[in-house]
Amino acid sequence: MKKYISNSIGRRKTSVARLYLKPGTGKIIINNKNYSTYGFKNKIFKPLQLTNNNGKFDIYINIYGGGVTSQAEAIILALSRSLCKIHKSSRKILKLNKLLTRDSRMVERKKYGRKKSRKNFQFSKR
Numbered sequence: 001m002k003k004y005i006s007n008s009i010g011r012r013k014t015s016v017a018r019l020y021l022k023p024g025t026g027k028i029i030i031n032n033k034n035y036s037t038y039g040f041k042n043k044i045f046k047p048l049q050l051t052n053n054n055g056k057f058d059i060y061i062n063i064y065g066g067g068v069t070s071q072a073e074a075i076i077l078a079l080s081r082s083l084c085k086i087h088k089s090s091r092k093i094l095k096l097n098k099l100l101t102r103d104s105r106m107v108e109r110k111k112y113g114r115k116k117s118r119k120n121f122q123f124s125k126r
Helices: 042-050 068-086 090-096
Strands: 006-012 015-023 028-030 057-064
Touching (some): 057 068
């Protein structure tokens, strides 16, 4: 049984990231695969860099739904929440950089009688 010191969840659009943190050497596992096999840029390391925790934790992530960008942003939110649970002092830094705010924007649903959510079918006068 793995001993995790913190776990948290992050969401963005339709992406959901479940993140587990444990002390270690900086290993990142996403969906039981190495971090480098995914197309994420170094964007997801921002919370670790801001709080000076690079290479101090092993991170295990289960993520599904959405695209690459929304998955990365869900991971950032989950990681920021986990770091706040561990170190209460890191909350202020992460809050200033807007990493603890859940982006609530979602795709508007399609309505009946329309082509998309707001777009109408083309109108022909004659």
